[in-house]
Amino acid sequence: xxxxxxxxxxxxxxxxxxxxxxxxxxxxxxxxxxxxxxxxxxxxxxxxxxxxxxxxxxxxxxxxxxxxxxxxxxxxxxxxxxxxxxxxxxxxxxxxxxxxxxxxxxxxxxxxxxxxxxxxxxxxxxxxxxxxxxxxxxxxxxxxxxxxxxxxxxxxxxxxxxxxxxxxxxxxxxxxxxxxxxxxxxxxxxxxxx
Numbered sequence: 001x002x003x004x005x006x007x008x009x010x011x012x013x014x015x016x017x018x019x020x021x022x023x024x025x026x027x028x029x030x031x032x033x034x035x036x037x038x039x040x041x042x043x044x045x046x047x048x049x050x051x052x053x054x055x056x057x058x059x060x061x062x063x064x065x066x067x068x069x070x071x072x073x074x075x076x077x078x079x080x081x082x083x084x085x086x087x088x089x090x091x092x093x094x095x096x097x098x099x100x101x102x103x104x105x106x107x108x109x110x111x112x113x114x115x116x117x118x119x120x121x122x123x124x125x126x127x128x129x130x131x132x133x134x135x136x137x138x139x140x141x142x143x144x145x146x147x148x149x150x151x152x153x154x155x156x157x158x159x160x161x162x163x164x165x166x167x168x169x170x171x172x173x174x175x176x177x178x179x180x181x182x183x184x185x186x187x188x189x190x191x192x193x194x
Contacts, residue, residue, distance in 0.1 A: 037158075
């Protein structure tokens, strides 16, 4: 078993494979109060978060893997617009379906690369972070999923922040402030860029 700091492609794929079903189980068919409400100005709803994940499947993870394998450090990754999903006009059911389909396609493409241990040390250039390795990119993909699953639970819990009354003192999800900063493009974001 890998330690907490070692990357394992098999273990990362195990998380990446489960995220679409997790989101579907959590969100499909819920009333709008759970999926369309956010935490206030410049924050995302569950709908926005799923849209962001769909956009990432289209433009971020596998394109960056290919850039890294084909160009190494010579060509920086294209910046990611973290709020591009806000310009899309789909319903949640379609976004969940798109996410599941795109993730399936991306994982098939990733596995078809038949990456070996030496490939995971290949280097690329992030536009803000500088030199990164393929294993770091793939580990980030898995942790990015977990970050947004965490964010989803926090955004949804926020909708009942007043309804729980004094129990709010015991509900850590209502005390969490991660990811509440306004979202922007990757290079101008106050959040660490992806």
